[in-house]
Amino acid sequence: MKLLFIVLDGLGDRPIPEYGGMTPLEYADTPNMDKFASLGMNGLLHVIAPGVTPGSDTAHLALFGADPFEFYTGRGPFEAAGLGLDVKEGDVAFRTNFATIDENCIIKDRRAGRIKNGTRELAELFDGMKVDDIQILLKAGTEHRAALILRGPGLSDQVSENDPHVEGNKPYEFKPLDESESAKKTASVLNKFAKRASSILSEATINKDREKNGLLPANYFLIRGAGKVPKLPNFEEEYCLETACVAGGGLYKGIARMLGMHIIEDERLTGGITTDLAAKFDVALDSLQNYDFIFVHVKGTDNFGHDGDVQGKTEFIKKVDKELARFLPDNYKEDLVVMITGDHSSPCSFKDHSADPVPILICSPDCRRDEVEKFGESYAVKGNLGHVLGKHIMGIALNEMRLVQKFGA
Amino acid sequence: MKLLFIVLDGLGDRPIPEYGGMTPLEYADTPNMDKFASLGMNGLLHVIAPGVTPGSDTAHLALFGADPFEFYTGRGPFEAAGLGLDVKEGDVAFRTNFATIDENCIIKDRRAGRIKNGTRELAELFDGMKVDDIQILLKAGTEHRAALILRGPGLSDQVSENDPHVEGNKPYEFKPLDESESAKKTASVLNKFAKRASSILSEATINKDREKNGLLPANYFLIRGAGKVPKLPNFEEEYCLETACVAGGGLYKGIARMLGMHIIEDERLTGGITTDLAAKFDVALDSLQNYDFIFVHVKGTDNFGHDGDVQGKTEFIKKVDKELARFLPDNYKEDLVVMITGDHSSPCSFKDHSADPVPILICSPDCRRDEVEKFGESYAVKGNLGHVLGKHIMGIALNEMRLVQKFGA
Numbered sequence: 001m002k003l004l005f006i007v008l009d010g011l012g013d014r015p016i017p018e019y020g021g022m023t024p025l026e027y028a029d030t031p032n033m034d035k036f037a038s039l040g041m042n043g044l045l046h047v048i049a050p051g052v053t054p055g056s057d058t059a060h061l062a063l064f065g066a067d068p069f070e071f072y073t074g075r076g077p078f079e080a081a082g083l084g085l086d087v088k089e090g091d092v093a094f095r096t097n098f099a100t101i102d103e104n105c106i107i108k109d110r111r112a113g114r115i116k117n118g119t120r121e122l123a124e125l126f127d128g129m130k131v132d133d134i135q136i137l138l139k140a141g142t143e144h145r146a147a148l149i150l151r152g153p154g155l156s157d158q159v160s161e162n163d164p165h166v167e168g169n170k171p172y173e174f175k176p177l178d179e180s181e182s183a184k185k186t187a188s189v190l191n192k193f194a195k196r197a198s199s200i201l202s203e204a205t206i207n208k209d210r211e212k213n214g215l216l217p218a219n220y221f222l223i224r225g226a227g228k229v230p231k232l233p234n235f236e237e238e239y240c241l242e243t244a245c246v247a248g249g250g251l252y253k254g255i256a257r258m259l260g261m262h263i264i265e266d267e268r269l270t271g272g273i274t275t276d277l278a279a280k281f282d283v284a285l286d287s288l289q290n291y292d293f294i295f296v297h298v299k300g301t302d303n304f305g306h307d308g309d310v311q312g313k314t315e316f317i318k319k320v321d322k323e324l325a326r327f328l329p330d331n332y333k334e335d336l337v338v339m340i341t342g343d344h345s346s347p348c349s350f351k352d353h354s355a356d357p358v359p360i361l362i363c364s365p366d367c368r369r370d371e372v373e374k375f376g377e378s379y380a381v382k383g384n385l386g387h388v389l390g391k392h393i394m395g396i397a398l399n400e401m402r403l404v405q406k407f408g409a
Numbered sequence: 410m411k412l413l414f415i416v417l418d419g420l421g422d423r424p425i426p427e428y429g430g431m432t433p434l435e436y437a438d439t440p441n442m443d444k445f446a447s448l449g450m451n452g453l454l455h456v457i458a459p460g461v462t463p464g465s466d467t468a469h470l471a472l473f474g475a476d477p478f479e480f481y482t483g484r485g486p487f488e489a490a491g492l493g494l495d496v497k498e499g500d501v502a503f504r505t506n507f508a509t510i511d512e513n514c515i516i517k518d519r520r521a522g523r524i525k526n527g528t529r530e531l532a533e534l535f536d537g538m539k540v541d542d543i544q545i546l547l548k549a550g551t552e553h554r555a556a557l558i559l560r561g562p563g564l565s566d567q568v569s570e571n572d573p574h575v576e577g578n579k580p581y582e583f584k585p586l587d588e589s590e591s592a593k594k595t596a597s598v599l600n601k602f603a604k605r606a607s608s609i610l611s612e613a614t615i616n617k618d619r620e621k622n623g624l625l626p627a628n629y630f631l632i633r634g635a636g637k638v639p640k641l642p643n644f645e646e647e648y649c650l651e652t653a654c655v656a657g658g659g660l661y662k663g664i665a666r667m668l669g670m671h672i673i674e675d676e677r678l679t680g681g682i683t684t685d686l687a688a689k690f691d692v693a694l695d696s697l698q699n700y701d702f703i704f705v706h707v708k709g710t711d712n713f714g715h716d717g718d719v720q721g722k723t724e725f726i727k728k729v730d731k732e733l734a735r736f737l738p739d740n741y742k743e744d745l746v747v748m749i750t751g752d753h754s755s756p757c758s759f760k761d762h763s764a765d766p767v768p769i770l771i772c773s774p775d776c777r778r779d780e781v782e783k784f785g786e787s788y789a790v791k792g793n794l795g796h797v798l799g800k801h802i803m804g805i806a807l808n809e810m811r812l813v814q815k816f817g818a
Binding site: 366367368369370384386387388389392393394395396397398399402404405406407408409 | 461481
């Protein structure tokens, strides 16, 4: 028995007056999702808890059964993992910007002129660097963005940032945020690193060339978002499942990697509203041959919600639905558990995340079907999953896979 | 107002194709349970939490409001209590086998030839025994099985077992599983006990006779399942209720004893599929005269689930239903709260426990009736108890008994 877990980011919405009070999901023609709903169990999902508005990071932790109140230490570790850094328990991870300072150490641009090229080479200058007994791991992301990891004994994430968040100021010194020796040590390492990094960056050919060409040199690191890397549950170890992540966004891949999933790399896997949905679900279908549990992340629904684009969200949902036909029992002949939901609601009227619950459906060959016939916020109310919490859905899905882990004897 | 709490072990199930998608409970003709359902409140019970598959031990703790995440330390204490040992908070309890070793201390039989008689007398040889300052309590169960309790200061359940689980090996030494003094002491006491016990058993007349008759002597204890006895809530003290347990299985009686219930002893109270259901519910009816709260445990439903015997489970449910007529308001004229549920689902298709919720009904003379007319998994979805957790049902039942314990003023 295999599991296909599809997360439509920001799926949930609110009644749209022009749709006669239906939501985009309810208004969209979605015969395939409706088929899964009618064959399966339906409910309303509170990803973290009723009334709590999830972020994308905390939401995905909760969906995978990793209580964000326990495991969420900041976004740094997940962004670092998303860039492909091999984060380890105990590492302290940061988000960082390549920035520009002048000869008096005044910040001229917090994003080094939104530098497009060369950051990968600049980051490689730090390969193998150590500050005291602490190893430095650095990886460039898109534009001016990068992730920094400190690895070694006696580190803490209780340190302030050096980013004043305005230009024309000097960067701050890093300071310990508590009395611990580990916080003092981490602040000291960061201060030494920022200084040495600035020298190294200033001497780099790429930056000399940028200056010659009238571009701002990327000669400083502004560092923020300290988070100690938590030990997340490991799917493969805990459930003896071969798991795969089919996603575009770095955050989602990062969380999946930290949970021990295999990340399917394919350049067609992107995260925007123009993503190739057919390719994404083709990859998911292929992956079902080699993996037991496929996590598919689709970002576009959330983007339309943030833009308040009702029609765009509706059309995008229809496009997703079309691609799901390949997983219907008539077309996919192996035993399969299908779970479809969102990581949170992003109502078009909010243009942001909300705490509204998201519809969820779980369909397996011999599940206890309920009477719900369509997938949607108001239909799900009558489903037999009732109101369900994010932290419980993996257990419910694993039960449908008959992967029973008895508590007690 | 009195409370009759009937637990049909492993009651919940999944749709059976030959039953047109109904479960055994839904398909079985159960006019009496249906009457209680129509007069009462219905819902779906997640005994521990949604998606968590309960063991029999953790399930019953949860049903009685004792959070298994807090109180469950292993099966040892409950098995020991089930054999009638008077377990006390702080005791460390174990499951043990009478076994056979040869003159070189090699295990010849982990079950001493499944010894049938004489273990009670052998266990009595240890009455009053002390190892250092630790008191030994030992009681024989069925065949080769027994329970061992260590009582005294500074004990821990963080000790390994001496049972290699294969024959032809020597028993293991007991080892502490952490650095604590209490774990070291407990391992030391167990090593001394195992050695002294082996001498005592080897000299016992019963074993000399067994050897003369070509039978394997019960000359060693294989000891496992260490659990520190938790302090469970006490029903009689907490609620000022006279409580009684009507059950056959040792585990259920053990948990009930540890919760402070009176155990009704009657040789007709057994736990299998051939148990005398009329006798069991006769005893329950009689007990309502002297007790306020009767817990009735019926095991057969679970046995049929484990065997995958759909028809057997269906017929057994019908037989149980027949015995419930005596508690209907038309027949039982005193005020009575009736609560019927299972401790978990044991779907015939799983042949094991599952995480599927179990239907629950609670019926009292003036409860808020819902529109549910029949007792069953899919009907319960529409009941007014909604999705309810095991840890909450005692409070709901006590509220029906008007035993209100206000939190706050």
